[in-house]
Amino acid sequence: MMSYELIGITVLWIFLYGYLIVASIDFGAGFFAFYAKATKKDHIINQLISRYLSPVWEVTNVFFVFFFVGLVGFFPDMAYYFGQSLLIPGSIAIVLIAIRGSFYAFESYGSKDNLVYMFFYGATGLLIPASLSTALTISEGGFIEETETGVHLLSGELLTSPYSWSVVFLAIVSVLYISSMFLTYYADRAGDQPALDLVRKYALFWSSPTIIASLTTFIALSQQNPEHYQRAIDLWWVFGISVAFFMVAVFLVYQGKNYGWAFIAVMFQFLVAFFGYGASHLPYLLNPYVTLSSGVTNETMAIALIVVFIAGLLLLIPSLVLLMRMFLFDADYVKGKK
Template identity: 60%
Template sequence: MILAYIGISVLWIFLFCYIIIASIDFGAGFFTLHAKITKQDKKINHLIARYLNPVWEVTNVFFVFFFVGMVGFFPDTAMYFGTVLLLPASIALILLSIRGAFYAFENYGPDTKLVWLAMYGIAGLLIPASLATTLTISEGGYITGTEKHLDLNWTELLLSPYSWSVVFLAIISVLYISSGFLTYYASKAKDKPAYNLLRYWFLIWGPPMIAISLFVFLSLRLQNEAHFLNAVSNYWWMFLLSFICFIGAMLLTIMKRAHGYAFVLVILQMGFAFYGYGASKLPYLLYPFIRIDEHIVNSSMAIALIIVFILGLLLLIPSLILLLRLFVFDKKYVEGKK
């Protein structure tokens, strides 16, 4: 039981790191497209390119670790999620491939074509939307059939308010997190035109993000009442802290002060909400089929996996910090002087 909770905690760290890093990446792609269409690309695209060039290739490493670890710790997830999520996961993989390919064409080709940029930017929003389907389905009520023949009730999924609210939350959260980081990055670069535009976008996407989060929370009661009641009864304080962090980030941005601390508050805001959701969901990974305490691998394998994945964290996070310090946040690099 303890090993199961340690294992899922480690995996949740990998997933959270991926959400933050990938959201910055995905949102930056959409902002690049938006700026191109609205003729504002000269204001921000150079800034976004300076951030993406060093880090875009390492974004998916955290997701690969999470995916491999989930199957390693809880093998039954491969059967259940692998069957019912075949179509959404395939769509996500295709979008990731398209996005990576067109990112390369955009950066290393002789020119930037709008079609390439459109596919790159739109894919960045559709990827989190398709991956969010996993969280929707994990709440139960969408899987039909027996263990030998599992199927996904597409009609129920497509008509579910909870399902669509999660999709919109994934998209809006990407834009919110990305604009929050890029506002800080523009302020650090002392790039006033980019800063003004990105700050405006951050302030615009903040209220819709809170509104859709509330709708997701309320619609969860219709989808999985047990999860909703557990969240309200035992983990309300985490969601309250998340909202307080949101208010703090908004106030600092409105006052045009301490944008670094504002983005730290954004990370804390998403972290409290994300971990509050995950903790209140336990012990279920897929309601009501998979419980972490009943479907974890044997103790020896679990201990080995925990050690390996903790070592992976100890390698990946310092490496990412080093990459950011050497390139992304280097004073001359961030100001475009090298």
């Protein structure tokens, strides 16, 4: 029988996975919108991107908020260690999110044609996941130290670590890969052939860096945290399944058919890899300071949080399905007729 702390971290990991997919589509779309404008191709895909972003951008951070609040609630020690060590990278991420959010306000007043605004919009789409990935890097250990004055981030080690930069690279290319795969499906559903031809090239282009970045991160992990690396190797079959889904997705896009199934394969690719990474990371949440059993709150509080967050998940998922049916997958809306 699963312990309540394992159930808790599983529920939180589901929320973080949801944020990974939804935010990646949003962040990557912003970059592609800027890139298209910079290369004079904005007339091909930017209307398509705008139709996706308009109803979705406001709910993107719901998954992240649930995860952050739940993490602090389930594992209070994480607030102590991450609260101090992530002060600088966390502040940078908040500023970037604020800049990105302000773009939508400027867009409402007709500034979306301004290349400077588009640059900040596109740049934040890559810098936000890069800054947020710092938390996963720090969790491997070796980047913070606890002294009498508190917890301190070892900035020098973080900035010179090959593992740290490999995670940043993986975060960026994964965003572009997931987003381009979704936009390929979205363009096909809209019947927009010029946009489909363009974003399909993006999807195929960013598929190779994604698998290369994944392998590079594994190699760097073997140097940064050999114990975690060995646990990941023991779960080789999980990551093998992820690679199989990757090959299916790329093959379907290359063949130019079944783009919906291709994106579903992408979702399963990251689902399997994400939970494989999480499982191999256990029992540590923050190596070596916080483990799954040592950092958990009391049983009564944990059970209450599990009930609340499962209820939230059961409410959030149908809400997103309804949103997609009303806007994203409505035939007239997708084709720009309403």
